[in-house]
Amino acid sequence: MGSLHLVMYAILTHVISLSRLDFDHSEGLLAYYYDILRPNMWMELNQCRYNHMGMDVLYRSQPSFRRKHPKVGKCRNNLDYCEDCMHTEMDEIYSIHYTQCRKPWNCVGVGSNSEGADKKSIPEDSVHFPHCMELLTIWHAHRQDLETKLLAISGDKSIEKGRGGDYKNEVFQGHCSSEGSYLELSSAAQPETWKLLPDLYAA
Secondary structure, eight states: OOSOOBOHHHHHSSSSOHHHHTOSOOTTHHHHIIIIISTTOOOOOOTTTSSBOOBOOBSSSSSSOOTTOTTTTSBTTSOSOOOOGGGOOGGGOOBBOOSTTOOGGGOOOOEEOTTSOOTTSEETTTBOHHHHHHHHHHHHHHHHHHHHHHHHHHOOGGGGGGGOOOSSHHHHTTSEEETTEEOOHHHHSOHHHHTTHHHHTOO
16 A cells, blocks of 8 residues: 555544543643653754645634734744644555544435534635545545454454445445444454454554
8 A cells, every 4th residue: 555554543542432531532642752751852843744744734714713823824833944744645644633624423424515514524715625525535444444354253243233334435434324323343343352452452
């Protein structure tokens, strides 16, 4: 698939039941590591390649947009030139942050103008809708890969219940039954199956 896509949430949220891990999200984890545990060892990376959101990096739309702000039309990162993250090639992306393109487990497959948008739609004035669909496809491909491997070592056919949806399967790959309706792997698989999870990553 080209460059390694490190989709952090694929492991840390919703693929494995969050209740087992006892936290809601992983945001702040790397910031804590480099600000507190390893200070003065960081460098700013290209936001189109790392922690990629696929959003417009020019200050000309939401989020936090004010029409009379002196920064309108300029780069949000204060540089003279900024890459167009809305069209970064997939093989140039190393990690993905699912916010503007919405969380993959929210099964959001429709777009709208963010002036009136909420979390139930993708804000098309700050992201490129087809690009978001590509990003979501990557996450669901990772989940499907996990399902396939778990099924192979466990024989747990109940795993297949988690991919029985038929909503935009070219993107959501059976994990969504309709707009906003997610089929959780953690609910589908048997408890004994999860005990085999370390075997997949024991290399």
